[in-house]
Amino acid sequence: MSSSLSFARFYAHVLAIICFCAFFVSSSMAATTPHSEQVQGELAEYERLMVQIRSEQPGQTGYAAKALNKHLALTQQAYHLLLWQWADYLLQPKQAQELRALSPLVISKLNSASEGVKAGIAQDLLAANSLEKQISEGKKRLFNSNQAPAKTRLEQLQWQLYLLRQHQEQGYLALYNNSKRLGAFGQNVSGDMAKAQGLLLQQADILAGLIGINEDKLLKLEKSLSVVRSESATGKKLIADIALKNLEIQDYAKRLQRVVEMLSNEDIATALYKKTIIQAKKSLSADMLDERVVSHLITEWWHGVKKWFKHQAPTIISNSVTFFGILLLAYVAAVIARKAVRGLFRRAQPNMSQLAKKFIESMTLRVIVFIGFLFALSNLGIQIGPILAGLGILGFIIGFALQETLSNFASGLMILIYRPFDVGDKIRVSGLEGRVSKMNLVSTTVFTSANHHLTVPNNKIWKDTIHNITSQPQVRLDVLFKVPFSADSQAVLTAIKEEVSTNTIILQDKGSQVRIYELGESEVKYIARFWIASDLIDEAKWQVSEGVKRRFDDAGISGNIVDSYSVRPRQGK
Structure with missing residues (x-):
């Protein structure tokens, strides 16, 4: 029994909520739809208020007259808006029945409103003409006397005319809207529409x-x-x-x-x-x-461009010739300066690397061209100071963003200053070996013995140990051989000595050494140490290895090359 009562209460609550929602929706819809009886009442209130204001206007002057005029204008505007809204509502297809009943009333009010608007337009025209006449006379008095009161009075008249023009414009719009709606109600308003x-x-x-x-x-x-x-x-x-x-x-x-x-x-x-x-x-x-507006805008823009170019063409041509002329002269001067620096290096033979010489030559060209560019800009009337300040700020931002690149740049400068290698040197660094082809402040280009093109960041080179193989004309080459314990050591040493002493690629005047280098668990390592030209390292290694192997074979010795490396007096940075 209790469960049945609970369900009945719940059902009653649900019905109450549904009824409340339906009432709220219907009330909202009614509030947004203009109800004819309510509109008629509001229109009547506006009409009564306008009659009352007009009855109060005679005899008023100053701010009271201005206030009444403003109140009347606002009331007329609200009246017209409500009347147009009501007319538009009745003209909807679903309001056909109400339209038949109320159209005479609406037409009458629209006609009455139009007559009032036309009368107001006529009054505004007379008032505007009077104000324009007073303004013209006020300008004459101001020209003759140039006194502050006359100027103040003239400004007041101009402001009144400005407000009157706005009121006239509202009257034109009201006449147009009234005529348009009367036409929709089937009235002949061609004259009023043409006038509007x-x-x-x-x-x-x-x-x-x-x-x-x-x-x-x-x-x-x-x-x-x-x-x-x-x-x-x-x-x-x-x-x-x-x-x-x-x-x-x-x-x-x-x-x-x-x-x-x-x-x-x-x-x-x-x-x-x-x-x-x-x-x-x-x-x-x-x-x-729309397409016409765009066409007019483009046409006017093009005429403006042609007019501007017509007036500015001589200046533009003159400045352009001067600008590019200065750049050309700066470039010619830079080329001459670079050749002069190159000739100076050739004659003086300074203790500088080829990399440093090439860097100075290229910087000479670039600095002179940059100075010429700044001079050309200043000749155009452009201030150079803000540009240089902007370059400083830009350089700070770029430096912060490109820290790794700046590290390469700094490493390139250190390489140029300390000269651990030069163009044409064969170097071993960071696990790479090759001959230096060229270098800039960011990277170094190296070609390997297999003709592989390597671009190595300067930062990576400077952080590692630089082994310049060909920095000296002669280097020492050490070749190791591994031979079993069972082999006759004297025979091994003799075979290696004979090859070293008879090979023509080895510099015999520098002397050579052949010794037991290391004793291992099951073999003995022998070393052959001799001097060769720095550019014949690979060839010397190959010839000595092949010769020793032939002599081992002839003597019945089994052995092989363990490793070979070059030693130069100057290593590292």
């Missing part, structure tokens, strides 16, 4: 012109700022004026964009206006771009 389009086109032209005028003023302000210090009082005032002028241009561009959106709905050509908006806002948007 004409006024919008006129307003678009005025706004585009204002953008151009203010861009010219902005350019003058920026030119004035370029010749004064920005920290000075004049500079700060110019910066503030530039900021205000940019805001003014952006405001005109936004207003022009609203007008252009209305004109675009009527298939009126607006590409040039859109181009003006893009240039003023300095940004692109999808709704502003």
